[in-house]
Amino acid sequence: MTRPPILEIRYLSKIFSQPVSLGGRIANLFGGNNRPIQVHAVQDVDITVESGEVVGIVGESGCGKSTVARMLAGISTPSSGGLRWRGKDVDKMTAKERRAFDLGVQMIFQDPFASLNPRMRIIDIIGEAAVKHGRIKRRDQRDYVVSMMEKVGLSGAYIDRFPHQFSGGQRQRIGIARALAVNPELIICDESVAALDVSIQAQVLNLFMDLRDEFDLTYLFISHNLGVVEHISDRVVIMYLGRVVEVAPTDALYGDPNHPYTRLLIDQVPRLEAGKRDYTPIKGELPSPLDPPPGCAFNPRCPYATERCRTERPALREISPGRLSACHLNDLA
Amino acid sequence: MTPGQTTTSAPLLRVQNLKTHFHTRQGAVKAVDGVDLELAPGEILGLVGESGSGKSITGFSILGLIDPPGRIVDGNIEFDGRDLLAMKERELRSLRGNDIAVVFQDPSMTLNPVLRVDTQMIEAVRAHEKVSIEAARQRARDVLVKVGIPSPDERLRCYPFELSGGMRQRIAIAIALLNRPRLIIADEPTTALDVSIQGQIIHEVRSLCRETGTALIWVTHDLAVIAGLADRIAVMYAGRIVETGETDEVIHRPMHPYTRGLIESVPSGSTRGARLHQIEGMTPSLPELGEGCAFRDRCHRATDQCRVTPDVTLLGDTREFRCWHPETGGEQ
Numbered sequence A: 001m002t003r004p005p006i007l008e009i010r011y012l013s014k015i016f017s018q019p020v021s022l023g024g025r026i027a028n029l030f031g032g033n034n035r036p037i038q039v040h041a042v043q044d045v046d047i048t049v050e051s052g053e054v055v056g057i058v059g060e061s062g063c064g065k066s067t068v069a070r071m072l073a074g075i076s077t078p079s080s081g082g083l084r085w086r087g088k089d090v091d092k093m094t095a096k097e098r099r100a101f102d103l104g105v106q107m108i109f110q111d112p113f114a115s116l117n118p119r120m121r122i123i124d125i126i127g128e129a130a131v132k133h134g135r136i137k138r139r140d141q142r143d144y145v146v147s148m149m150e151k152v153g154l155s156g157a158y159i160d161r162f163p164h165q166f167s168g169g170q171r172q173r174i175g176i177a178r179a180l181a182v183n184p185e186l187i188i189c190d191e192s193v194a195a196l197d198v199s200i201q202a203q204v205l206n207l208f209m210d211l212r213d214e215f216d217l218t219y220l221f222i223s224h225n226l227g228v229v230e231h232i233s234d235r236v237v238i239m240y241l242g243r244v245v246e247v248a249p250t251d252a253l254y255g256d257p258n259h260p261y262t263r264l265l266i267d268q269v270p271r272l273e274a275g276k277r278d279y280t281p282i283k284g285e286l287p288s289p290l291d292p293p294p295g296c297a298f299n300p301r302c303p304y305a306t307e308r309c310r311t312e313r314p315a316l317r318e319i320s321p322g323r324l325s326a327c328h329l330n331d332l333a
Numbered sequence B: 001m002t003p004g005q006t007t008t009s010a011p012l013l014r015v016q017n018l019k020t021h022f023h024t025r026q027g028a029v030k031a032v033d034g035v036d037l038e039l040a041p042g043e044i045l046g047l048v049g050e051s052g053s054g055k056s057i058t059g060f061s062i063l064g065l066i067d068p069p070g071r072i073v074d075g076n077i078e079f080d081g082r083d084l085l086a087m088k089e090r091e092l093r094s095l096r097g098n099d100i101a102v103v104f105q106d107p108s109m110t111l112n113p114v115l116r117v118d119t120q121m122i123e124a125v126r127a128h129e130k131v132s133i134e135a136a137r138q139r140a141r142d143v144l145v146k147v148g149i150p151s152p153d154e155r156l157r158c159y160p161f162e163l164s165g166g167m168r169q170r171i172a173i174a175i176a177l178l179n180r181p182r183l184i185i186a187d188e189p190t191t192a193l194d195v196s197i198q199g200q201i202i203h204e205v206r207s208l209c210r211e212t213g214t215a216l217i218w219v220t221h222d223l224a225v226i227a228g229l230a231d232r233i234a235v236m237y238a239g240r241i242v243e244t245g246e247t248d249e250v251i252h253r254p255m256h257p258y259t260r261g262l263i264e265s266v267p268s269g270s271t272r273g274a275r276l277h278q279i280e281g282m283t284p285s286l287p288e289l290g291e292g293c294a295f296r297d298r299c300h301r302a303t304d305q306c307r308v309t310p311d312v313t314l315l316g317d318t319r320e321f322r323c324w325h326p327e328t329g330g331e332q
């Protein structure tokens, strides 16, 4: 029997509604028709993550990556759609199962400083959740935290320090140790190396891979750095304006991108080996999710857009085994 | 660059033995400690190094923006044959924003949050040139088009908070271009931006340098960006330039172990499944730095000789490095 996937994200959507302003409400008293503004930050995102995989999520700022991550980590509630964890509907879990899920998914944030409480010592930052959830006894906390610190390459001698006494790279390691301390199965990295220098970034990326082997971890790796994603991921998901537009194994995606947006994006990646080069800019801007273009959301920027693209939204469908893309051009082939 | 070289185009900028120190309670922080740089008109120099290596302070020193406890304690900075260090603050101010422009990592250092974009841009033009408001607005509009801002007339009427981060940074860059500067110092201008916007900015800035002969110093820790953009690279470590040369040469044949370490730690498709090279240890704390090569605690080639500060070695016409045991070719 095959094991169910570790995580199935099923048609997940998030709508933020911005309340009507005071002026709008007054106007409504006099017969105005101002409704709350609805932002479709994430729409019908459907991703299956197998155990042990590293799945990269890429897209321009504002396309909904962090919103997906926050829903997975339980920090924000989906407007519709759902999650299955090891084949079980998260909504139908017992309290005990739900707690195992909550601990099983941990998130590591972009800004290692903002995400650590400045008034807490490292021993509590890393160890508190593990004690609270009964993973370890209070009297074992110190030893446990030292062992976690050593796992991420920090000296246990720093256990009583505060976050501001560490460098950026060290703070990121503290965030990783805190996530590991509750023995997670899936780690969501949201721009976790974006703020780091290349040399520190290399240390942290290597650490992620070592820990993957040691603890049998699965990663969802969100980044706008396409080089980093290419290095670390087995499979890559490309998002545009709240939707998934392409999914493919990393080699296929970078070597032979299908979706016109993916192609343009990959063209922009700065590469060491390439030498001096010119960039052909993608024309136009990421449109506002407040007012998405009809049809294919990419049509105003797409060099291949046709009349159909301006009216009919292309479905995300399988174009070859293991590859998905949402573009009308695939119908012609 | 090379002594005795007879250049036809005189350098636009020449920095010699620049030392900028900060006096703190822990002792002198030698943020910049003997930097030499030369830049020809139209040339693009990539200044790379880890955070804290002194890149920004080098740029701020050229711009005359060093505040106490920092002080330029030694060296020369010549711009177009004029001695910048001898200039009065008033002259410097007119030079900045006119001949020398700056782009900061954070556009809020340039943009005033309470003024509309057009107000700020028109002001910036008219502070340096007596032109009509209409002419200034036209110039502002042209420059916005150059940096790839769609519907420039609408954007001109916006306040900064009404624009996305990428848009604000492009406007900060547009302001730097307004008075057709001869030198732009850009400090991590695209580090926080999406690749799509980064590509666009690099494209515009490079064609500007080609067309108008503007020289550019692009400060970053991202070697991949520099590889595609700069004519020349200068690698900084602990306040010194440890290697400089033409971009392709430096990327394909690094001489300094630190440069090589930086190049090998860049992740990409060709490193997938493999461990990235990592430079062990951390940037040294500057007040503790003594005599000798500052990289030696982290260097796999270090010997006893490295307790003595390495001299500059010249290689061909354009390469220089500071290392006793360079990576390639230095030991035949």
Ligand SMILES: Nc1ncnc2c1ncn2[C@@H]1O[C@H](COP(=O)(O)OP(=O)(O)OP(=O)(O)O)[C@@H](O)[C@H]1O
Pocket (backbone or CB within 6 Å): A016, A017, A039, A040, A041, A059, A060, A061, A062, A063, A064, A065, A066, A067, A068, A224, A289
């Ligand atoms: N609380 C909120 N209220 C209203 N809109 C929101 C809220 N949070 C996010 N959004 C909107 O949802 C969209 C997706 O945001 P999200 O933070 O997920 O983007 P992202 O892909 O993570 O971007 P970045 O790369 O900049 O981190 C954006 O348009 C954002 O402005």
Ligand SMILES: Nc1ncnc2c1ncn2[C@@H]1O[C@H](COP(=O)(O)OP(=O)(O)O)[C@@H](O)[C@H]1O
Pocket (backbone or CB within 6 Å): B022, B024, B029, B030, B031, B032, B049, B050, B051, B052, B053, B054, B055, B056, B057, B058, B069, B070, B286
């Ligand atoms: N105001 C200051 N007081 C003391 N030290 C400073 C000050 N500003 C910068 N430094 C130090 O100078 C060194 C170089 O800084 P900087 O040029 O900003 O580095 P980079 O831009 O390469 O990251 C760092 O060690 C930094 O801590």
Ligand code: SF4
Pocket (backbone or CB within 6 Å): A259, A260, A261, A296, A297, A298, A299, A300, A302, A303, A304, A305, A306, A309, A314, A326, A327, A328, A329
């Ligand atoms: S559906 Fe049309 S507009 Fe959208 S990506 Fe494909 S060709 Fe371009």
Ligand code: SF4
Pocket (backbone or CB within 6 Å): B256, B257, B258, B293, B294, B295, B296, B297, B299, B300, B301, B302, B303, B306, B310, B322, B323, B324, B325, B326
């Ligand atoms: S001088 Fe010595 S320590 Fe410094 S980089 Fe060269 S080999 Fe390494």
Ligand SMILES: [Mg+2]
Pocket (backbone or CB within 6 Å): A065, A066, A067, A190
């Ligand atoms: Mg985000």
Ligand SMILES: [Mg+2]
Pocket (backbone or CB within 6 Å): B052, B055, B056, B057, B187
């Ligand atoms: Mg800096």
